Amino acid sequence: MTVSREPVEPVDGPPSRRSRRVARSTWKRRLGPGMALGGLATIGVVVSMFLSWRAAGSAHPSDIPLGFLFDDTTTAESPSLLLALIPLAFVLAVGAFLARAAAARVVGALGVLAVSGLFAFQLHEALDGVPGTGLSDQLDTGFYVAAIAGVAGLVSGFLPSGWTRRRSASVDDDTAAYEREFYR
Secondary structure: OOOOOOOOOOOOOOOOOOOEEEEEEEEEEOOOHHHHHHHHHHHHHHHHOOOOOEOOOOEOOOOOEHHHHOOOOOOOOOOEOHHHHHHHHHHHHHHHHOOOOHHHHHHHHHHHHHHHHHHHHHHHHHHOOOOOOOHHHHEOHHHHHHHHHHHHHHHHOOOOOOEEEEEEEEEEOOHHHHHHHHOO
16 A cells, blocks of 8 residues: 655754654556567566477477477477476566566576577577578477567566655654653
């Protein structure tokens, strides 16, 4: 709950023995560049889950085994690449919409970049023995969307998230009341 207070005038001189300083802080949410770019990165990762990552055969992330990221000759069929992309999209979303969670955006973005990079490396290794094919010919839109979303998420982790902190300070000075009571 946020309580609106009148601005406090600064006190001249050092506070007396009987005075105390009371500091309060509240958080106010506003849309900052880190949150906006983190939200766009999250949307990009989610969209890349529905697009094809490889041109030949129209391979969607649900068709690509997770083991392919570590072994280009894998014969595994499951689990799919979605097992890595869905949690990373969730981490990016948490980082985009929670206060002071820029580290989550960075972790999610680094994960997406790692998945994209490992996929490109293993695809290059698999295509190395096939003459006349290049990596850029085989990568499709989903890969590029995920890679761009990873870079955008990484950049968003270093931008202000949009949460502002309001600080108010007041000095309760009961010295005057004490002196009036003492000298009566």
